[in-house]
Amino acid sequence: MEATSRRTIFFNSMLADTTNMDDYRYTPGELSPLQKECMSLLKSKQFKSCEILAMMDLSKRQAEGSPDHVTISILGDCAFEQRQFVRAKSYYQKISYADENRYRWKEAQCLKELGSLIEASNVLEGITNRTPPMNMMLGKLYLASGRTIQASDVFLEVLQDNPFILEAAEFLAVLHVDKLSTLKAVDVGFEKRGLVTSSKECDQLRELISSLVAKERFQTFTALQQFTNLDEEFPGNLYIQEQLALLHLQNDDKAVASRYFERIRKQLPSQIDHMDKYALILSKTKRSSDLNTLADSLLLLDDRRPEAWTTLAIYHQSRGDHGKAMKSVEKALSLDQKHAFAHYLHGLILLGDNRPEHASVSFFRSIELRKDIDAFEGLVDSHLAAGNLKEAIASAKEAISLAPRDPRTLTMVGIALAKSAVESAEAKARQGVLERAKRSLRKVLAMHPSHLRSMFALVDLHIREADYESCIAILKEGLEGNSASFRPTQKPDLLLSKLGEVYTLAEQYDKAIEAFHKALGLNPALTSCKVNLERLDKIIRGLDPNERGDEILEDTPSSDSPQNAYGRPSY
Numbered sequence: 001m002e003a004t005s006r007r008t009i010f011f012n013s014m015l016a017d018t019t020n021m022d023d024y025r026y027t028p029g030e031l032s033p034l035q036k037e038c039m040s041l042l043k044s045k046q047f048k049s050c051e052i053l054a055m056m057d058l059s060k061r062q063a064e065g066s067p068d069h070v071t072i073s074i075l076g077d078c079a080f081e082q083r084q085f086v087r088a089k090s091y092y093q094k095i096s097y098a099d100e101n102r103y104r105w106k107e108a109q110c111l112k113e114l115g116s117l118i119e120a121s122n123v124l125e126g127i128t129n130r131t132p133p134m135n136m137m138l139g140k141l142y143l144a145s146g147r148t149i150q151a152s153d154v155f156l157e158v159l160q161d162n163p164f165i166l167e168a169a170e171f172l173a174v175l176h177v178d179k180l181s182t183l184k185a186v187d188v189g190f191e192k193r194g195l196v197t198s199s200k201e202c203d204q205l206r207e208l209i210s211s212l213v214a215k216e217r218f219q220t221f222t223a224l225q226q227f228t229n230l231d232e233e234f235p236g237n238l239y240i241q242e243q244l245a246l247l248h249l250q251n252d253d254k255a256v257a258s259r260y261f262e263r264i265r266k267q268l269p270s271q272i273d274h275m276d277k278y279a280l281i282l283s284k285t286k287r288s289s290d291l292n293t294l295a296d297s298l299l300l301l302d303d304r305r306p307e308a309w310t311t312l313a314i315y316h317q318s319r320g321d322h323g324k325a326m327k328s329v330e331k332a333l334s335l336d337q338k339h340a341f342a343h344y345l346h347g348l349i350l351l352g353d354n355r356p357e358h359a360s361v362s363f364f365r366s367i368e369l370r371k372d373i374d375a376f377e378g379l380v381d382s383h384l385a386a387g388n389l390k391e392a393i394a395s396a397k398e399a400i401s402l403a404p405r406d407p408r409t410l411t412m413v414g415i416a417l418a419k420s421a422v423e424s425a426e427a428k429a430r431q432g433v434l435e436r437a438k439r440s441l442r443k444v445l446a447m448h449p450s451h452l453r454s455m456f457a458l459v460d461l462h463i464r465e466a467d468y469e470s471c472i473a474i475l476k477e478g479l480e481g482n483s484a485s486f487r488p489t490q491k492p493d494l495l496l497s498k499l500g501e502v503y504t505l506a507e508q509y510d511k512a513i514e515a516f517h518k519a520l521g522l523n524p525a526l527t528s529c530k531v532n533l534e535r536l537d538k539i540i541r542g543l544d545p546n547e548r549g550d551e552i553l554e555d556t557p558s559s560d561s562p563q564n565a566y567g568r569p570s571y
Contacts, residue, residue, distance in 0.1 A: 030070065032057070038074045042081070051078050069098035076106060085110040101127050105134055117141050132162045139171060144338075152177045156185040163189030163205065173212040174370065182209055204233060215243065218373070218403035220251045238268055246274065250373070252408075254281045270301055276310040276341055283318040291315050306332035306339040313345055317352070325349050340369035347378045356385035373399060373408050380412045384419050392416040407444045411454040414440035418461055434461060450478065456498060468506035475499045493522035497529040504536050512536055 031039060034057045041050035054074045061068040076091030089110035092103045104127050111120035121141040124134055135158045142151035152175050158168040163186040172182045183206055190197045207226055214223035224247050231240050245260035261278035264271050275298055282291040295315045298308035313328035326349055332342040347362035360382035366375040376399035383392035396412035403409050414437045421433035438461055444454035455478055462470040478495050496519035503512035516533040519526055535545040 047078050069095040085113045132158050159185040160188040169209045173216040179213040272307050276307040279311040279314045283314050306336040310342050340366045344375045356382040389420045407448040407451045410444045415457050471502040493519045
């Protein structure tokens with residue numbers, strides 16, 4: 001028990017935020033009594049008093065011809081803390097002669113806060129012997145300006161100096177830097193610190209980095225195994241719990257992801273990171289009361305965080321209030337333009353409002369910030385809804401290159417090809433594309449027999465050809481032959497309802513009635529099933545059922561994303 005506790009403390013220390021270290025603190029011997037009082041006021045956030053006192057000290061020093069760089073630095077820090085960045089920058093520039101590294105570093109921080117990213121990176125590049133915090137900032141500046149190769153090099157340098165700055169390892173994983181290069185940099189860092197690289201603690205750090213790489217490369221099964229091992233070694237570690245929640249969500253296992261998020265909330269009620277993703281799960285599982293509670297608590301914790309407003313947007317969207325949802329997500333984006341999930345949610349809301357062209361811009365921006373299969377799915381759906389078929393196929397293929405074994409990416413290609421075939425004017429070309437679409441969807445079902453969206457898309461293709469026997473066989477196989485593969489999130493009520501529709505088209509009305517009743521027995525609130533049952537009753541009585549058009553792909557639901565095939569949110 002004692003060894004486990006010791007390992008947990010070690011691991012938690014590795015995950016601490018090391019990028020905010022202040023490498024430049026004055027020793028007491030360097031400060032005069034008046035400067036010491038200024039520093040005390042600065043630390044206690046008495047900025048106005050600090051500024052008045054420092055100005056008095058500066059006047060005296062300048063009159064006497066004494067060194068004044070420390071006092072000017074205090075005035076700069078005081079201005080910085082009050083977000084007077086232009087003024088702070090001018091102070092630091094005046095005294096760069098005294099300690100170029102110290103004050104050029106502070107000047108760069110001011111420029112970053114002013115939004116002058118290129119200028120800030122230029123200042124940092126001019127600093128010799130940069131510290132890890134400087135390099136972390138430089139790497140982030142490179143990322144913000146699209147210089148990913150330079151960012152990767154700088155983050156590797158950070159790990160060579162300090163292998164415990166795991167934020168650098170996270171960035172390298174997101175940037176898809178070769179795992180061996182990252183681990184080599186970490187080993188260099190271990191050696192610099194005189195650590196035994198073969199120790200268990202060092203091995204665990206390497207395993208964490210390998211897990212992060214696997215996660216970002218969508219090697220979900222491998223990442224889950226590795227993080228589960230780490231969870232056993234470091235029970236209760238919030239960072240590992242969070243990664244497991246995200247991985248189960250990535251694996252479309254919303255029930256398990258939800259349990260991890262709930263565990264995190266119970267252990268640390270003030271946790272905000274990724275809670276908007278938990279909110280989306282609550283919305284999809286119709287837990288409105290829990291969603292409302294979550295939105296309220298996040299806003300009370302910190303209404304300046306985008307997660308609080310995206311959660312509120314999800315709550316309003318779940319209640320059908322698109323206007324309030326849009327205002328909330330726009331508030332989130334005003335707080336942080338780089339919050340990828342806010343752009344994704346913005347796309348969902350626009351898609352739900354039948355504005356696919358605008359939605360595609362939001363999904364594209366989300367992908368630019370962080371590659372994610374859900375965002376790719378939204379982008380493909382937006383292109384399809386807008387009739388941009390070539391763009392839809394290209395985006396789907398890009399998603400496959402990112403995650404070749406994820407069923408959602410293969411399904412995107414199949415649906416995009418099928419839609420393209422439907423729109424094709426030439427019969428021969430249409431048939432060829434349809435066959436390619438079928439092959440893609442069958443490939444998904446061969447690997448993931450219970451994947452509903454691909455199954456329904458394939459069924460709809462056979463419906464177009466009036467091949468009802470194939471439809472029935474596919475749906476029955478899903479219900480019977482592969483029932484063990486179904487997870488709680490993939491409900492057989494939808495399969496039964498779809499089977500009822502096919503039986504209706506095949507004029508096997510008794511079987512259709514039976515299928516519809518079974519579906520309603522599992523889910524009495526299944527509205528589409530009730531509507532189809534009413535239509536069937538009219539058909540049997542010889543009345544006009546007022547059937548809808550024969551567009552087949554419009555009704556392809558998605559169990560993999562918050563929207564169906566063409567953008568109507570299922571929350």
